[in-house]
Amino acid sequence: MEYDAILQYLGDFGPFQRRTALLLVLGSMQTGLHIAVMTFIGAIPIHHCRVTETGVSAYNTTWPDALNFSIPMEEVDGTWRLSSCRKYSREILSGNFTTMESTTGCTEGWEYDRSQYHSSVVMQYDLVCERAWLRELAQSMFMAGVATGGIVFGVLSDRYGRHRTLLVCVLLLVTCGTGLAFTSNLAVFIALRFVLGAAQNGLQYTTLVTGMETIGISWRMAFGICTALAPSVGYALLGSLAYVIREWWILQLAVTSPGVLSLIAWWFIPESPRWLLMNNRVEQWRKTIQRIAEYNGIDLPPFYEYVESSTVHIGSTEEVDGIPGDSKRNYNLIDLVRTQNMRKITVMITIASFNTICVYVGLLFGTSQLAGSHYVTFILGACVEAVAILLAGMTMRRWGRKRSAVGFSLLAGVSCAATAGVPNDLGHVATALATAGRFGVSSTVAVLDIYCTELFPTVVRYMGVGTNIMVSRAGGIVAPFLSLLGNAWRPLPLLTLGVLSCVTSVVVTVLPETHGVPLPNTLQDGENFGR
Structure with missing residues (x-):
């Protein structure tokens, strides 16, 4: 309670708190980019089995029409189209007609429609048909990383501080996001997606907790709404970037680039004063409070020393109502x-x-x-x-x-x-x-x-x-x-x-x-x- 009182004296949302909140919110926008980027880099274009142009079916006909002799038709949502995963195994010339026997899988690979997506992870690794589950695995591993990152970075943040955890998350986003764009191994791609999921979740909630503990009561809700809004802004930015950038690895680099700016902003974001106080980091807490006061252009209140001394020992080493002491x-x-x-x-x-x-x-x-x-x-x-x-x-x-x-x-x-x-x-x-x-x-x-x-x-x-x-x-x-x-x-x-x-x-x-x-x-x- 004493800390809330001194925070109100310093200003619930003074110049220092406004700058910190702005940097935190801008940094959290990149979480939306990483969450949804697979929508575009993992897009599934229209595709069909790769066939040669020199077969019997191509005789006296154009190449697009010849596909009808090599690939069977299938009905999808009431519309007939070329099969995505099957082709005729044999073609037999009978008089003026070409007949087809049984079908087989795409043994020679796939051809992709590149009119909307010039390249994607799906095209690079052929994640279609019987390999489509690998694309879903990459998305599931990202969500598994999100779940894991919540608890891992939660423990790290409570034990080692919000500031250090924030730095670790941003570094992981930059390094793993960049590595993702250049890897040529699917297993490595999936593993990096897992780490990215953990790091983006750690960043998102480290940002939220740091801001909630730095600004005053009257502005907590507004800050929380801004951090919740930031990923949506990131989604809109991602859609615009994806429209302009049609190569998946370039889009991945574009999504990762804001992390470099977050590394610069990290130097201007303080450790949570509330966390410092509750963990008996007295000297660091004092410097942080003085830094806020100087930036906001005010003098520390007369009861500053009392707040400092009384709250440091807020915990007790004795058990109360079954609750171990907090000191x-x-x-x-x-x-x-x-x-x-x-x-x-x-x-x-x-x-x-x-x-x-x-x-x-x-x-x-x-x-x-x-x-x-x-x-x-x-x-x-x-x-x-x-x-x-x-x-x-x-x-x-x-x-x-x-x-x-x-x-x-x-x-x-x-x-x-x-x-x-x-x-x-x-x-x-x-x-x-x-x-x-x-x-x-x-x-x-x-x-x-x-x-x-x-x-x-x-x-x-x-x-x-x-x-x-x-x-x-x-x-x-x-x-x-x-x-x-x-x-x-x-x-x-x-x-x-x-x-x-x-x-x-x-x-x-x-x-x-x-x-x-x-x-x-x-x-x-x-x-x-x-x-």
Whole structure:
């Protein structure tokens, strides 16, 4: 509490805090670039088996027409087209006609339509047909990295500080992102995607936690909304870059280049003063406070020495109500569930986040097949998310975190359930409802990201956030498989997403409201939070 008082004296959002927040938000924009870049570098173009031009079928006919004699036709979504994965194994000349026998796989490789994508990872490694699962593996490994990075960098940040963790994440993004553009080995490509997933998630949430602990209470929500909005801006930037840059490895380098600027900005971002104070880094905390005061052009308050001396010993080495003392001890995952209230907070916010990410990814896959240009629809989707996040910010300021999360998750749930009941011939209605669901779940994600960082005490905040990220991102791995439920009953996948969203709205109701409330610092604060 004493630190919040001195922070208000220095300025909740003074010049130093504004500069720090701006650098953090600009740096987090690159997370959106890395999250979605596989959409373009891993794009699957129209393709068919490679065949020679000197076969019997090419006699007295043009080459495009000759493909009809070498490659069978297949029906896809009611349209007949050349098969993507099969070709005729033999051609037999019979009078004036050429007949074909059985079909076989693409033994000589594939030909790709390069009119939209000049090159992609799929073309380079032939990740189509029986090898298509390798492309999905690369995407799944990225999500696995996201889940792993949440807990790994959460522990590192709580133990070694936000500042060092931020540097490690940026260095990994730059080095692995650059290596990804030049590797010629698929196994290395997949491994680097895993590391990139971990690093981008670490960067995203280190940024969020650092800002939340540096600025004052009145601006925490606004900063959280800006960090949530940053990836959407990154999505829109990615769509524009992909439209201009059609070579996948050049696009990968373009996506990685902002990391160099983040390395420069890192020198101007301080360690979290709150983390320093709670970890008894007295001298470093004093220098940071003096740095903020000098930059903001104010003198330190008369009670500065009192705050400094009284808060350093805020922890106790004695056990209170089953909670170990907070002074000079290392924290672990058990602290998140050691006591009743902390256990309730940890379990409930994790369930809510898992469901929300599962619904988000499920709707993302379900709405990605909209007609039109890939680039235009991708940018428009980013704009929908941006508007949803801005609306989430306004509702959180007016009605708080809890009611906002409940309302938006109900919107997503009702939209999913309604979409499941739309007949096949009313595609435009289904598209509108799916967009409403995407809007609702995007807002819910924005709310829960802020809500989660405010629920956990400072001493285990990043560990709690990291654990929540790890479990919730597993929902992103599960979500694509929900579409298989449609084989049993067509509306079942969307009904499942609707149920998950409704469960989220119920779970959130048992969590304490955090809007306008000082952040808990110790485990004892966390146990008393909301009571």
